Amino acid sequence: MVQHRQTASNLQHRQPIAHRMLRGILDRGNASAAYLFVGAPGLGRLEAAHWFGLGLVCDTRGGASKPCEECEACRLGVANHPDVHEVHKTQGRSSLGIEDVRTRVRERLSRRSYTGSRKVVIIPDAHRLTPAAQNALLKTLEDPLGESTVLLLVPGSGYLLPTVRSRCVVVPFRNPGLKAFEEQIPSELPSHQMGAKELFLLSGGDVGAARRILADDEGSKWNQHRQLIDDLSTDVLSPVQMTRWADHLPTDPEEAETTIDSLTLVLRHLADATCVSKRQYAEAVDVLVRAGEMIRSNANRRLTWEICLIKLRDILRETYNISTLD
Ligand SMILES: [Zn+2]
Secondary structure (H helix, E strand, O other): OOOHHHHHHHHHHHOHHHHHHHHHHHHHOOOOOEEEEEOOOOOOHHHHHHHHHHHHHOOOOOOOOOOOOOOHHHHHHHHHOOOEEEOOOOOOOOOEOHHHHHHHHHHHHHOOOOOOOOEEEEEOOHHHEOHHHHHHHHHHHHOOOOOEEEEEEEOOHHHOOHHHHOOOEEEEOOOOOHHHHHHHOOOOHHHOOOOHHHHHHHHOOOHHHHHHHHHOOHHHHHHHHHHHHHHHHOOOOOHHHHHHHHHHOOOOHHHHHHHHHHHHHHHHHHHHOOOOOHHHHHHHHHHHHHHHHHHHOOOOHHHHHHHHHHHHHHHHOOOOOHHHOO
């Protein structure tokens, strides 16, 4: 059964600003054509988008707060409602292109509403829209087709063209802050090699995500990546070992991105602990960002990782101060 009330209460607790904004829009019934849900993954943006999206098509007449959980639309839910669509990138593709916007966003919004309600499109990875796709989307936003609303979820508003941003109402999803996070994190943390701060960064401040990281192998991945950076910095890897590492790093663009994020966090941790200098940190992150771009553009991924590791080693090995490591 639907649990929209629970979602609303979670949202109110974790993201009071976003909740207040969205609640107000549902109560007044004056939705705009586009909203930008801005915040790091793990802050509850998708849950909020589902709740808000359903609230937009809820047809309660009794004055109950939307989504009411009672009407037909609410019983159908986001996954089954014919006027609510979630648009993901096609499997195997790293971006959402112009065709995706034309056929899966614009075409759907141009259809007549099945239930007479507003039509809603949710794009959970809107930061993966190519500039051409964003321009195609802009046409829809500038000239909304009937009663329709597009929800774009992005980690930061800078991922979208200014022309698109300016058409959207921004709904901010804020990090809860390290202190609040530390008060809530599970007690098993001290036994883990990852510190509270790393876990905070890795989980986007989301306690639920943090628990999942601790429970599954994300934690061990962190330790692996920490080991890799340590080995590169102390220059103890033979060429064969370097190649082996490169072979083990992911070639799937999305997984590669997660690995790059994780390696960046390890580096930030080391920079905070002054094991590496700010300059080394900046140069190393630059190398990782470039590697990510190469992998996304279908360059030879193994070779890209190998070159990336060699560059990281050359940057990090200079003045790495192993004695200050905890
Ligand atoms: Zn309803």
